[in-house]
Amino acid sequence: MIVKNKSLWQLGFVISFLMLFSTCSRQDTLRPNIKTQLAAFDTLTLTQPEQSLLDLDSLLIDDNLTTLERAMLLFKKGEALYLNDKYHEAYNVHLKAYALFSELKDKYNESRSLITLSGAALHMGDIETSQVYALKALHLAQLIGDKRVEGKAYNQLFSLHFKLKDYDKALTYIKATDSLYSKTTDTTSIIAIKSNVASVYLQLKQYNKALTSYSEAMSLSQSNRNPKTLVSVLNNIGYTYIEAGEYNMAETFLRGAIQLNKNIKVINAAPYKGLGSMFLLSKKIDSAEVNYIKALKIYATNNNAKEEIEVRDKLIAIAIMSGDYVKALDNQIVRDSLQLDVSRLEKNRLLDFANVNYEVKQKETEINHQKEINTRNQWLLISTVLLAVMLLIATAFYVYNTKLRAANKASKLEQSLLRVQMNPHFIFNTLAAIQNITLEGNPVKSSNHIAKFSKLIRQNFDYVRKESITLDKEIAMISNYIETQQLRFNNIFTYTIDIEDSIHASEIKVPPMLLQPFVENAIEYGLKEKKEGGNLLLKIEKEQQGLLFIIQDNGIGRSAKAKQEKITEELHATSIFIERLKMRKKGEEKTFVIEDLFDNNNTPIGTKVFFKLKF
Structure with a gap:
């Protein structure tokens, strides 16, 4: 007895340890459905940004998300906001994601969040914060040995120093990025890096080196067959030739x-703006004005106020040079109005950024305060560990007993389901029908029906223990069952199975033996009393989140007598059906409806059952 108790305690400690481990690790997992949705957001963010944000918010309200799932969803939301120029919102969201990744000690995703935080801070004008985040991302990337993330961190540092006009450092960082990416197959990123290298050389007035880098980017764009990228490279080469004073070459590329x-079929203002600058520099005023006006129309259409202001400045200068002061004044009025709008937006941006900084500082204060509390409570935590272990053991036994009860309930449900599906009355009547065919001297027909009936029994026994089967197997089984019933009742009714074309029955999983009770009720209590013209319809339609099942007959309807006859059996079958849906925990049982059908004279004309299954 003592040995048994000792073994029980050892088992308890093992279970408690496993429970503790699973509780900790649960926060570090991604469920398959969340992983699939995360992958889909990469494309959706680029094609339907607003929809992707709505979908992400709908997922984030789920209280059952693990820490990693919540962190990854926040990361995706931050990236979607960043790509759509909502830098303040992206910054706030990535701060939350970064905090969760830090909690999980996920250095890879920590570094990725830091890069976006650096980029958002740079767009908001906080150079110091941007640099801190970029350097920290670089350190983490080097720590985990991820060359791709390291390259992105270097690229962010390049952007920062380029904005500061520290071109020597910018060149150092972009060359480091280039060396890390040159051995990869990511052609799009390599093209962008080559263009960034060229942009630094352009600022350093090293035009030949700039053109060499742009030429490399152009060759990659042509081999990659990416016309949009090639347009950008051609435009950059044109601007470089303008800077170098080679206007003929500039015009060719622009x-x-x-x-x-x-x-x-893309509308892009940059080449027209470049041509305008080139013609202005070469004193061809009319041509410059024509191209600037083309660029202006595109910028105005795209609500690009900053570029529109720059172009209008050029048009004002051209109008003054041409002596058209009325046109110059008109452009000046519009330009001043645009500048007011830009200044107002900039003011709001600075206010928003101040609020962001305040929230960050407040969060840091809260974290430091929490650390102090945690330090004071260490001894209290140690003293409660033993109590927690005991509670875990008790919880383990409770969970074990709960699982036993659930298994027992599932076993009883399985037995009840099999009894309902294959009741003796149905079996004996079917065998009697087959016997009559044999006595009539038709052994081939008899043999066919025996084969169908044996297959039906085998399907029932095979499927009853399975949690799910494919829809095509369920349809095959129910077809077999209906044809067996047609044999019993000498084909007094016909049946139709209508499955929507968009449904891939071999790929969709459903609970097994779900339809048979309602098909049986339709035959037993509706169609068998109808001497002719009986029809059974099984219809399956696809909905946004699942399937709609409809079982409808044109029998005599559920009369008071018929209800009385089936009150125990049908209700028992219905209760088993509802219990099976409840075990799926998707709320599908709420969609189950049995509807009596009547004609205009209130005469029963059949019964309709419908319910929904969610994917």
């Missing part, structure tokens, strides 16, 4: 960019 834009 017009090439315009032609390529036309080929791919």
Whole structure:
């Protein structure tokens, strides 16, 4: 007895340890459905940004998310906001994601969040914060040995120093990025890096080196067959030639960019702006004005106020040079109005950023305060560990007993389901029908029906223990069952199975033996009393989140006598059906309806059963 108790306590400690481990690790997992949705957001963010944000918010309200799932969803939301220029919101969301990744000690995703935080801070004008985040991301990337993330951190540092006009450091960082990405197959990123290298050389007035880098980017764009990227590179080469004073070459590349834009049906103002600058520098005022006006129309259409202001400044200068002071004044009035709007937006941006900084500082204060509390409570935590272990043991036994009860309930449900599906009355009547066919001297027909009936029994026994089967197997089984019933009743009714074309029955899983009780009720209490013209319809339609099942007959209806006859058996079958749906925990039992059908004279004309299953 003592040995048994000792073994029981050892088992308890093992269970408690496993419970503790599973509780800790649960926060570190991604469920398959969440993983699939996260992958889908990469495309959705680019094609339907607003929809992706709505979908992400709907997922984030789920209280059952693990810490990792919540962190990854916040990360995706932050990226979607960042890509759509909502930098303040992206910054706040990524702060939350970063805090969760830090809690999980997920250094890879920590570094990714830090890079976006750095980018958002840079767009908001906080250079110091941007640099802190970028350097921290670089340190983490080097710590875990992830070259791709390291390259992104270097690229962020390049952007920062380029904005500061510290071109020597910017060149150092972008060359470090180039060396890390040069061995990868990510052609799109390599093209962007080559263009960034060229942009630094351009600022350093090293035009030949800039053109060499742009040429490498152009070759990659052509081999990658990415016309939009190629347009950008052509435009950059044109601007470089303008800077170098080689206007003929500049015009060739800028017009090439315009032609390529036309080929791919893209409207882009940059080449026209470049041509305007080139013609202005070469004193061709009329041509400069024409191209600046084309660029202006595109910027105005796209609500790009900053670029529109710059172009209007050029048009004002051209109008003054041409002596058209009325046109110059008109452009100046519009330009001043745009500048007021930009200044107002900038003011609001600075106010928002101040609020963000305040929230960050407040959060840091709260964290420091929490650390102090945690330090004071260490001894209290140690003293409660033993009590927690005892509670875990008790919880383990409770969970074990709960699982036993659930298994017992599932076993009883399985037995009840099999009794309902294959009741003796049905079996004996079917065998009697087959016997009559044999006595009539038709052994082939008899043999066929025996084969169908044996297959039906085998299907019932095979499927009853399974949690789910494919829809096509369920349909095959119910077809077999209906045809067996047609044999019993000498084909007094017909049946139709209508499955929507968009449903891939071999890929969709459903609980087994779900439809048979209601098909049986339709035959037993509706169609068998109808001498002719009976029809049974099984219809399956696809809905947004699942399938709609409809079982309808044109029998005599559920009369008071019929209800009385089936009150025990049908209700028992219905209760088993509802219990099976409840065990799926998707709320599907709420969709179950049995409806009596009547004609205009209130005469019963059949019964309709419908319910929904969610994917």
